[in-house]
Amino acid sequence: MVPLSYYLLLSGILFACGVLGFLIKRNIITIFMSIELMLNGVNLSFVAFATYWKALSGQVFVFFVMVVAAAETAVGLAIIISVFRTRETLNPDRVNLLKL
Amino acid sequence: MPTGNLDTTTFVIASIIKIVLFLLVLLTTVAYTTWLERKLVGHIQNRWGPKRVGPFGLLQPLADGLKFIFKEDLTPPYVHKYLYLLAPFLSLTLSLIAISLIPIGGWITVAGVHTAVQITDVNIALLIILGITSIGVYGVALAGWSSNSKYSLLGSLRASAQMISYEVALGLSLIGVLILAGSFSLREIVDSQAGTWFGFIPKWNIFLQPVAFLIYLTAAFAETNRIPFDLPEAESELVAGYHTEYSSMKFAMFFMAEYANMVTVACLASVLFLGGWTGPVFGPAWLQGLLPVIWFLIRVAFFLFFYIWVRGTLPRFRYDQLMGLAWKFLLPLAVANIVVTGLIVALRS
Amino acid sequence: MLHLTLFTIFGVVCVAGAVNLVAQRHPINSALSLIVVMGSLAVEFLLLGAEFVAAVQVIIYAGAVMVLFVFVIMLLNAGEEEHTRGSRVALLFGVPGMLIGSVLVAWELVRSTPGTEAAGVGALYGSAKTIGRLLFNQFLLPFEITSVLILIAIMGAVVLARRES
Secondary structure (H helix, E strand, O other): OEEHHHHHHHHHHHHHHHHHHHHHOOOHHHHHHHHHHHHHHHHHHHHHHHHHOOOOHHHHHHHHHHHHHHHHHHHHHHHHHHHHHHHOOOOHHHOOOOOO | OOOOOOOHHHHHHHHHHHHHHHHHHHHHHHHHHHHHHHHHHHHHOOOOOOOOOOHHHOOHHHHHHHHHHHOOOOOOOOOOHHHHHHHHHHHHHHHHHHHHHOOOOOEEEEOOEEEEOOOOOOOOHHHHHHHHHHHHHHHHHHHHHHOOOHHHHHHHHHHHHHHHHHHHHHHHHHHHHHHHHOOOOHHHHHHOOOOEEOOOEEOOHHHHOHHHHHHHHHHHHHHOOOOOOOHHHOOOOOOOHHHOOOOHHHHHHHHHHHHHHHHHHHHHHHHHHOOOOOOOOOOOHHHHHHHHHHHHHHHHHHHHHHHHHHHHHOOOOOHHHHHHHHHHHHHHHHHHHHHHHHHHHHHHO | OHHHHHHHHHHHHHHHHHHHHHHOOOHHHHHHHHHHHHHHHHHHHHHOOOHHHHHHHHHHHHHHHHHHHHHHHHHHOOOOOOOOHHHHHHHHHHHHHHHHHHHHHHHHHHHHOOOOOEEOOOOOOOOHHHHHHHHHHOOHHHHHHHHHHHHHHHHHHHHHHOOOO
């Protein structure tokens, strides 16, 4: 018997790791993967709430989150490839042509 | 449910015995599929296959295994060590896992224990098998990338792109079967194919879903990287594709993984389209438990023979023809199949 | 008891994968850690009884989205990332800040979650049939809109990744 708060804790830890990765990493692909980690944490809390409150719409929403994440990954990686072709670097700090 | 009336210890012991038996049978089948392939392709090409090592060359797989063990296990210094070692393990493990979901026979009673001839009956077995196929792409992709060589990288990129393209057609072709059976569980799909029409035509899905069967077979040939879709690892192309830099046991693991995938595809095709283990059952109780397994193995043997027959007969596709076939032909055809099947089922009820 | 043990084991695997993603310097190792996280999350979903969502997580997330990431890492030949002055500052302030922030949020969560209600393994079975019914009855409009979204994503990815020649 696992209380709901344990699942929420795990989901929170995953989300926190995602935010941490987003803030401190200097490789655009890893930053993007941290976003996916955040989405996964959120998925876990959706499913946990669905089970504990006996509402299946939680699981249906996870479905939509996954679809949106897949679409966003496709477009985001295409953008990263385009940026790499012009700037030859994956470090977001170096994509600074507009900096004063 | 297969666990219904068994207590925990009996269930665990029975499962362990089943796992060991299934693995032994699977590995022996994999070894002897290589023998069958060499013999059959040899005869198709008007020559004898292996015939010196044992009667009819039957000990050839054993000799090959010993050869692999004694070969020099070379790890080139420029590879990414960790991923280089992980990739063949990943490929082989995933190929062997799929057998745990496939039902081979009906129910048998051994020493007072009434169990299904299947390691586990899961509600979503078909989805799990699709998931295993999806993760199988990593074995190929990581093998090529970690080898740190041009030919391996190109071969593995082509092979993984091919695998993920045909996965889509594979999954979509199975939806027609799912609409008819109403469940993802493989045992229930087989049970829905029991019985006959007019007393002699069995109610197999191959008669109800011929288009889906052909799409599944084509997509499965491409998933397992077999001729006519084996450009990524063909002998005259790209050196040897993603397993160029592998030697000895690691190469043998890729080799075994490919044949184990073939066996899994053959088992799935028999379960989904040819009615699994249905067939005339007669005789005493032990024979009644054994006969369904024999009918199943006959179907699997037929598919393996078909695989090897196609290998000996057809030329291979060029890469752009291969990808064009997946996206421009199989995908729309599979979607059309789903629409037509859904319409017919909806109008019937 | 078994539920708690399984939850703890796969929870530890999840957290280890997440921390490894942040700690590794080469993106391929981060990608592999993320795949491990997704796999153990699929097991957690199974523990919660969401069997269809678990299968979809493996097929779509771990089997397609992450393959995309691994392809891009392989194609762009991403190397280890460099440590600039900005990244060291971010590390210095980011890690403690994040730790404090998450401890605060976690304490608040545990404190205010109503009761210690517990559910057994798979208390609510999200079978494909029930989720399908919901998707096509109650959530039909979002379902159709997501199909349009996928079409837009496909077109966008094709246009963006094309070489200007």
